[in-house]
Structures are given as C-alpha cells and as structure tokens.
Amino acid sequence: MKILKTFTAFAVAGLLFASCEETKKSTPETTVDTEVTETSNEIAMTEKEETPTIVGVAASNDNFTTLVAAVKAADLVDALNGKGPFTVFAPTNDAFAKLPEGTIDNLLKPENKSTLAGILTYHVVSGKFEASAVIDAIKNNDGKFTVDTLNGDAITLSLKDGNVILTDANGGTSTVIMADVAASNGVIHAIDSVVMPK
Known part of the structure; x- marks a missing residue:
C-alpha cells in the first residue's frame, strides 16, 4: 500500500512538473515573439521619426x-x-x-x-x-x-x-x-x- 501511495505521489508530481515545463516552454516563446514584434515596431517608428x-x-x-x-x-x-x-x-x-x-x-x-x-x-x-x-x-x-x-x-x-x-x-x-x-x-x-x- 505504501508503495502504491509513493508511486501515485511521484506520478502526480511528475504530471505537475511536466505541466509546469510545458507552461514554461510556451510562455517565454510567446513573450519573446511579442517583445521582438514590439521592438521591431519601435525601431521602425524611431527610424521614421529620426529621418x-x-x-x-x-x-x-x-x-x-x-x-x-x-x-x-x-x-x-x-x-x-x-x-x-x-x-x-x-x-x-x-x-x-x-x-x-x-x-x-x-x-x-x-x-x-x-x-x-x-x-x-x-x-x-x-x-x-x-x-x-x-x-x-x-x-x-x-x-x-x-x-x-x-x-x-x-x-x-x-x-x-x-x-x-x-x-x-x-x-x-x-x-x-x-x-x-x-x-x-x-x-x-x-x-x-x-x-x-x-
């Protein structure tokens, strides 16, 4: 019974960890894309404004x-x-x-x-x-x-x-x-x- 509880705990922890990893992976990529787009827009606007x-x-x-x-x-x-x-x-x-x-x-x-x-x-x-x-x-x-x-x-x-x-x-x-x-x-x-x- 102890082994089963331990295994279940590991399985739940594993699922949580995997879920967190997926969230971590997807969030930075989205953020980076947004940041790159915003930066590109800022550069384009700055270039237009400066010249x-x-x-x-x-x-x-x-x-x-x-x-x-x-x-x-x-x-x-x-x-x-x-x-x-x-x-x-x-x-x-x-x-x-x-x-x-x-x-x-x-x-x-x-x-x-x-x-x-x-x-x-x-x-x-x-x-x-x-x-x-x-x-x-x-x-x-x-x-x-x-x-x-x-x-x-x-x-x-x-x-x-x-x-x-x-x-x-x-x-x-x-x-x-x-x-x-x-x-x-x-x-x-x-x-x-x-x-x-x-």
Missing part, C-alpha cells in the same frame, strides 16, 4: 505651413523627397507674409505653377551644406560665396553680425534665422524673407 525627408521635416513644423502648401501646389513634393542631398533655404510663414498682399494666393493658382516652382527651386542648392561649411566657404572667399540653385540662378552668401545673409538676383536679402535642421536627404536653414530669381 524624415526635407518635406517631412517642413510638414511637421508649424512655421513652414505656407512653404509646404507652395511645394504641393508647385508639384515639387516628389523632387524634394528625392535622394538628394539638398540644402534648402526655407522661408518661414512670416517670410511669406512679407510679400505684397495677394502674392501667395496668386502664386498658388494652377496657372502660376511654373512661376511658383521657379521661386521655390531658387531656395534649393544641390548638396548638403551645414552652417559651418557655409560660413567657412564665405570666409575663404573674401566674405562672399556664390552658389547655383536648382532654379539655375545664383544666390550670394555673406556674413553680417555673425548671421548668414542671402542676396538674391535682384539685390533682395534674407537672413538665416535657424540653421542645420536635419533631414534624411539634406539640411534645412530657415530664412526670414523669400528670395527671388530674376
């Missing part, structure tokens, strides 16, 4: 809503989402507001698409030029450095009171008010006035 394109950066910043609307109207989204790299001198909403009344509304009309595209591409330079590189180029060229824009016309860069100044083809000027806004396909420098091609 938006120039258009993505502008679209996520309330200071560039007019610029984003203009880029869409000029059908330049795909171009500025391209590989690049690009350096964009991006006018803020306040910069666009300095233009004569009605200018923006007029430029956003479909019939003025090519004119708008010409103005916007005048703010874009091929290559990635962070503020330090721009300042070095200005200093190494007797205080003025001329760059060709995607529009085809040139902009002259200079320094005044430590700030980078853009002088357009018509003699108009604009100041860089925020530099080195990183994007996955280049860099943005915010400017306080819209510069105009010829």
Whole structure:
C-alpha cells in the first residue's frame, strides 16, 4: 500500500512538473515573439521619426505651413523627397507674409505653377551644406560665396553680425534665422524673407 501511495505521489508530481515545463516552454516563446514584434515596431517608428525627408521635416513644423502648401501646389513634393542631398533655404510663414498682399494666393493658382516652382527651386542648392561649411566657404572667399540653385540662378552668401545673409538676383536679402535642421536627404536653414530669381 505504501508503495502504491509513493508511486501515485511521484506520478502526480511528475504530471505537475511536466505541466509546469510545458507552461514554461510556451510562455517565454510567446513573450519573446511579442517583445521582438514590439521592438521591431519601435525601431521602425524611431527610424521614421529620426529621418524624415526635407518635406517631412517642413510638414511637421508649424512655421513652414505656407512653404509646404507652395511645394504641393508647385508639384515639387516628389523632387524634394528625392535622394538628394539638398540644402534648402526655407522661408518661414512670416517670410511669406512679407510679400505684397495677394502674392501667395496668386502664386498658388494652377496657372502660376511654373512661376511658383521657379521661386521655390531658387531656395534649393544641390548638396548638403551645414552652417559651418557655409560660413567657412564665405570666409575663404573674401566674405562672399556664390552658389547655383536648382532654379539655375545664383544666390550670394555673406556674413553680417555673425548671421548668414542671402542676396538674391535682384539685390533682395534674407537672413538665416535657424540653421542645420536635419533631414534624411539634406539640411534645412530657415530664412526670414523669400528670395527671388530674376
């Protein structure tokens, strides 16, 4: 009788142990799968958050809503989402507001698409030029450095009171008010006035 009780106790213990082992085996695998999925999602989200394109950066910043609307109207989204790299001198909403009344509304009309595209591409330079590189180029060229824009016309860069100044083809000027806004396909420098091609 004692032997039977002992055997039964071992059998019950064995079943319990096996049951626990199965639970242990299945639970970690499920947990690991869940953790891997969650981690992958986090990495994907982080990568998207850390490396938006120039258009993505502008679209996520309330200071560039007019610029984003203009880029869409000029059908330049795909171009500025391209590989690049690009350096964009991006006018803020306040910069666009300095233009004569009605200018923006007029430029956003479909019939003025090519004119708008010409103005916007005048703010874009091929290559990635962070503020330090721009300042070095200005200093190494007797205080003025001329760059060709995607529009085809040139902009002259200079320094005044430590700030980078853009002088357009018509003699108009604009100041860089925020530099080195990183994007996955280049860099943005915010400017306080819209510069105009010829």
